[in-house]
Amino acid sequence: MIQVEQHGSVTVIRMARALLGRPLYWTAAYWLDGLLIDTGPACTAHELVRVLEKAPVQQIAITHAHEDHIGGLVAVLTRYPDARVYASRQSLPLIENPELIGMQLYRQAIWGKPQAYSGARSLDEIEDIIRTPQFTLRAIETPGHSRDHVSYFEPAYRWLFCGDAFIGGRDIAWAPEFDMFAIVSSLRTLATLRPERLFPGSGTVRRTPLPDLLGKITSLIQLAEKVQKLDAAGRSTAEIVMMLFGGEPGIHRWTFGHFSAANLVEACRVYNDLTASAQRPPRDTDWTGGWHDDLPDPPSRRSTDPDDLRR
Numbered sequence: 001m002i003q004v005e006q007h008g009s010v011t012v013i014r015m016a017r018a019l020l021g022r023p024l025y026w027t028a029a030y031w032l033d034g035l036l037i038d039t040g041p042a043c044t045a046h047e048l049v050r051v052l053e054k055a056p057v058q059q060i061a062i063t064h065a066h067e068d069h070i071g072g073l074v075a076v077l078t079r080y081p082d083a084r085v086y087a088s089r090q091s092l093p094l095i096e097n098p099e100l101i102g103m104q105l106y107r108q109a110i111w112g113k114p115q116a117y118s119g120a121r122s123l124d125e126i127e128d129i130i131r132t133p134q135f136t137l138r139a140i141e142t143p144g145h146s147r148d149h150v151s152y153f154e155p156a157y158r159w160l161f162c163g164d165a166f167i168g169g170r171d172i173a174w175a176p177e178f179d180m181f182a183i184v185s186s187l188r189t190l191a192t193l194r195p196e197r198l199f200p201g202s203g204t205v206r207r208t209p210l211p212d213l214l215g216k217i218t219s220l221i222q223l224a225e226k227v228q229k230l231d232a233a234g235r236s237t238a239e240i241v242m243m244l245f246g247g248e249p250g251i252h253r254w255t256f257g258h259f260s261a262a263n264l265v266e267a268c269r270v271y272n273d274l275t276a277s278a279q280r281p282p283r284d285t286d287w288t289g290g291w292h293d294d295l296p297d298p299p300s301r302r303s304t305d306p307d308d309l310r311r
Contacts, residue, residue, distance in 0.1 A: 002047040007197070007205050009033065009134070010159070013051055014203035015044035015072075017110055024110050027068040028203030030161055033132035034058040036083075037152060037161045038201070042071035042112030049079050056080065061130055061137070062087035062120070063163030064149040065094035067103055067111045069201065074115040085120040086130060088141070090148035095120045106255050123150065137161070142190065144183030151186075153193055160195035166213060168204060171220065172249045174264040180220060180271040187217050224275075227268035240265050 001018040004011065011031040016023030029048065030037040036057045040048050049072075057080040062070055065087065073095070077083060087095060094100050098114040123130075128139040130152065137152040142165035152161040165186050191213045198209030206212055223244070230240045241248060241261040251259045 002044055002051065003203075004051055005203075005205075007199075010199065011055060012199070012203050012205060013040070013048060015040040015048060017041070017043045017112075025068075026202050026204075027111075028199070028201060029072070030199050031055045031057070033134045035130065035132050035135070035137070036060045036076065037199075038063055038069040038163065039072035039076050041068045041110075042075075042114055043110075045072035045075035048072045049075050052076065052079065057083045059083060059130060059132070060085045061139075061152055061161075062091055062095070063151065063161070063165075063201065064088075064146045065091040065098075065101065066146060066164070067098065067101060067107060067114050069163065070095055070098070070117075071112055071114045074117050077117065077119075085117070086123050086126065086139075087120050088139070088148045088150045089122045089124055092120055092122060094148065104256065104258050106258070140189065140193075142186035144179045144181075144186045146177070147179075149186070151190065153195070155193075158194065158196035159199065160190060160193060160197070160209070161199045162190060162201070164201040165190060166198065166200050166209075166216060168200065168202065168206075168212065168216075171223065171264060172245050173251050173259040173261050174267055175259055176263045176266070178263070178267055180224065180267040181274050184217055184220055184271070187213055187220075191217065223264075224268040224271045227265055228272045231269065231272075237262050237265055 001016045001023050003014040009032050013029045013031065014026050015028070016026045018024070027040055028038070029040050031052065034056060039060065057076060060073065060076065060083050062085070073085065096118045097116055103113065123139045130137045130139070135154050136156070137154050139150045139152055142149050142151045142162065145164040149163060149165055151163060151165050153159070191210060195209050198206040198212070226244060227240060230243065235243070245261045248261050252261070
């Protein structure tokens with residue numbers, strides 16, 4: 001299943017395996033000016049190539065080497081063999097040998113297994129800057145969802161392609177490898193950029209994303225504080241899961257425990273341990289912890305998307 005939307009100069013390509021005509025889980029690739037950001041899962045690779053028949057690809061940028069973001073890479077390169085592929089240095093071994101990703105069976109069933117590719121280049125070689133004829137994107141390290149995660153920011157238009165560094169909605173279950181301290185830190189980094197359009201891994205584009213970024217930071221820190229209080233009261237993990245989430249959600253069953261509320265509780269504990277010695281900022285701001293002063297003033301001028309001008 002595939003959906004295509006146009007947001008100015010950016011083509012949004014949403015992909016998912018369908019079950020009874022309904023998508024199981026959306027993931028997105030983005031095309032702009034010859035650059036493809038991520039390639040979706042293997043299960044929709046041929047559909048993605050058909051979409052790209054009228055959108056030539058000269059460069060490919062990977063946010064992180066999970067199977068739903070690199071699965072279509074080899075298929076796209078078969079169609080566009082001269083395209084240059086860039087990824088973080090930590091992503092390269094996973095792209096070259098996808099077995100290192102460690103996909104559980106449910107992940108293989110939903111997204112398929114990526115094919116190995118050995119020609120990707122490190123972003124270090126281009127000093128973290130990807131240029132197209134019209135745009136310049138800066139790669140920014142945003143670990144937490146995965147250790148190798150990067151986002152791409154176009155400063156003239158304030159576009160942010162954030163992969164899975166930001167995932168919308170209320171957090172109720174995490175994988176054990178998710179790092180809350182790194183996720184919150186990465187979200188703060190993204191918030192300081194004051195993006196005017198957010199292009200996340202789900203394909204749900206946000207036109208005023210700063211409140212979403214700040215709200216996510218707030219909700220995660222508040223959740224960690226709740227866990228800290230319940231731990232201090234001597235509650236067990238099972239009791240905390242029941243009190244905060246009403247028990248384990250459905251995703252716990254169909255991922256065979258890989259995603260769970262208990263993992264999220266444990267991530268909160270690790271976060272609390274890391275921040276326990278840090279001085280708490282005063283609570284006199286409109287969002288968690290007084291970090292508001294770290295954010296720059298908004299730009300005095302806003303560039304206009306050249307494709308919007310043509311519409």
